[in-house]
Amino acid sequence: MATYPPNLSKIVDFFDALSGDEKRENLIAYADSAPACSPKAGERFDLEDVRKDEECTDTVGVFLRVDSATRAAHFRITLGPHVQTLTKAMTAILCKGLDGATPEQIMEVEQDFVPRIVGGQLVRVRSQTVYYILTRIRGVCRVWLDRERAAATSG
Amino acid sequence: MPLISSKGYLLRELLDPRAGSRRCQMANEPAGSCHNSSGVLAPGPNLAIFLHMNPKFLGYAQPEALVDGDWLQQNLSVPGVRIVESNEDVLLYDTGHIPGAVHIDWRGDLQDNTVRDYVAPEGFAEVCNKNGITPDTTVIFYGDKSNWWSCYALWAFRLFGHSKVKILDGGRDKWKADNRPLTREKPGYPRASYPVPPRRFDKKIRAFFDQTLAHAHARKPLIDVRSPREYTGELTHMPEYPQEGVLRGGHVPGARNVPWKIAANEDATFKPADELAKIYTQGLGLKPGDDIIAYCRIGERSSHTWFVLTYLLGYSNIRNYDGSWTEWGNRVRSPIAKGEQPG
Numbered sequence: 001m002a003t004y005p006p007n008l009s010k011i012v013d014f015f016d017a018l019s020g021d022e023k024r025e026n027l028i029a030y031a032d033s034a035p036a037c038s039p040k041a042g043e044r045f046d047l048e049d050v051r052k053d054e055e056c057t058d059t060v061g062v063f064l065r066v067d068s069a070t071r072a073a074h075f076r077i078t079l080g081p082h083v084q085t086l087t088k089a090m091t092a093i094l095c096k097g098l099d100g101a102t103p104e105q106i107m108e109v110e111q112d113f114v115p116r117i118v119g120g121q122l123v124r125v126r127s128q129t130v131y132y133i134l135t136r137i138r139g140v141c142r143v144w145l146d147r148e149r150a151a152a153t154s155g
Numbered sequence: 156m157p158l159i160s161s162k163g164y165l166l167r168e169l170l171d172p173r174a175g176s177r178r179c180q181m182a183n184e185p186a187g188s189c190h191n192s193s194g195v196l197a198p199g200p201n202l203a204i205f206l207h208m209n210p211k212f213l214g215y216a217q218p219e220a221l222v223d224g225d226w227l228q229q230n231l232s233v234p235g236v237r238i239v240e241s242n243e244d245v246l247l248y249d250t251g252h253i254p255g256a257v258h259i260d261w262r263g264d265l266q267d268n269t270v271r272d273y274v275a276p277e278g279f280a281e282v283c284n285k286n287g288i289t290p291d292t293t294v295i296f297y298g299d300k301s302n303w304w305s306c307y308a309l310w311a312f313r314l315f316g317h318s319k320v321k322i323l324d325g326g327r328d329k330w331k332a333d334n335r336p337l338t339r340e341k342p343g344y345p346r347a348s349y350p351v352p353p354r355r356f357d358k359k360i361r362a363f364f365d366q367t368l369a370h371a372h373a374r375k376p377l378i379d380v381r382s383p384r385e386y387t388g389e390l391t392h393m394p395e396y397p398q399e400g401v402l403r404g405g406h407v408p409g410a411r412n413v414p415w416k417i418a419a420n421e422d423a424t425f426k427p428a429d430e431l432a433k434i435y436t437q438g439l440g441l442k443p444g445d446d447i448i449a450y451c452r453i454g455e456r457s458s459h460t461w462f463v464l465t466y467l468l469g470y471s472n473i474r475n476y477d478g479s480w481t482e483w484g485n486r487v488r489s490p491i492a493k494g495e496q497p498g
Contacts, residue, residue, distance in 0.1 A: 024246065024249055025249075027246060028246060028249045028250055031246065031250065032250075084243075084244040084245075084246075084247075085244050085245075085246035085247055085249070085250055086244075086245065086246055089246070121263060122245050122246070
């Protein structure tokens with residue numbers, strides 16, 4: 001079985017033990033907390049990626065800060081008002097679950113945890129945006145790692 | 156029970172348990188009047204279901220197929236009515252819904268998840284039973300995405316012969332925009348005993364691949380309700396949506412492109428009858444009695460158009476091809492036209 005960053009692993013294990021109704025209740029709770037994932041006043045980031053992709057319902061912004069001493073990544077995410085509830089829930093889950101992991105660890109996270117959290121009943125073609133947030137987070141991490149490598153080479 | 160509300164709404168009788176089969180009061184008849192099965196004008200009942208008539212609705216072929224937010228908010232607990240939310244966003248109901256509304260999931264409840272088909276009549280009866288719906292229940296559907304999925308659920312109910320169906324004009328979006336009440340409290344209704352329908356009425360309102368192919372060959376009216384770039388073949392997914400597994404882009408030869416959205420206002424309500432007539436009757440040259448098929452990608456957007464043509468404009472012979480582009484675009488040897496012309 002795949003290993004995940006510790007915070008994400010705890011969330012996956014928690015959801016794994018829930019019934020379908022309990023999963024729904026907890027996903028709603030996470031979705032409710034998604035607005036708290038937005039950047040706070042005064043926060044600074046290493047990378048900001050705000051855009052609306054053609055295959056996504058609304059604009060998603062991903063903000064990354066990596067602690068230079070520990071390489072711990074911290075994310076903030078903004079969501080447009082039209083994103084689906086599952087996407088909101090996954091945003092809050094990933095902000096919490098990937099907090100403190102290194103960019104390399106995040107790049108290696110396999111997406112097979114998503115059905116374990118969401119449950120088979122809720123995973124459907126039109127809910128594929130639950131994977132979208134992880135893809136965007138990885139994309140930002142890839143850019144950060146590329147820049148780090150480029151800086152090391154030029155330095 | 157008053158038949159003219161304090162706001163001056165015209166209230167229309169829907170059913171009277173004492174009088175058997177009735178039809179609704181016509182606009183030029185006295186308020187509260189109803190015809191019994193013999194066509195005799197009869198007085199209104201003491202206990203009945205009423206709905207007000209939004210002036211816009213009067214222009215539609217079947218005005219009683221819609222309710223608006225004002226009426227619904229004042230009649231959340233009317234006996235014999237069940238409010239049903241049906242969404243694309245599978246968790247949206249759980250975040251808050253119209254008080255008393257139940258949730259019917261277009262995939263989990265209405266579709267067979269092992270065969271690409273709808274549930275069998277037994278499955279439909281069970282969906283109704285667990286939501287306290289009987290054959291006499293008037294089901295009012297609403298949902299997200301300008302009512303795509305509520306129209307889809309309504310259409311599926313019609314497949315099983317349940318004809319007491321309505322749509323909340325504007326759906327969930329307008330209800331919320333109007334700051335009407337939402338709750339997270341899930342209602343519980345006594346389990347019903349819905350008789351298992353003898354069959355599914357696919358023939359009347361549903362089209363399959365072979366029928367659609369024959370329709371195209373016969374050059375009968377065929378409406379592609381997808382976005383223009385899906386129609387031309389430039390896109391193999393709906394704008395703002397993930398790819399749903401279509402190998403080729405384009406449209407069914409002969410299909411005319413009338414995106415579903417043209418029938419809706421920005422607030423998700425349906426456009427007035429005269430505007431709809433311009434789009435479909437004049438724009439497409441549709442005639443009463445025409446044999447019409449509508450399709451999209453999986454049948455939900457075309458359910459919206461099916462509802463418009465059937466209930467709001469009064470076309471009597473329209474079918475929804477629910478296999479739609481995800482079947483047609485992948486099917487071996489199915490002919491495809493590309494570009495802006497029907498082909």
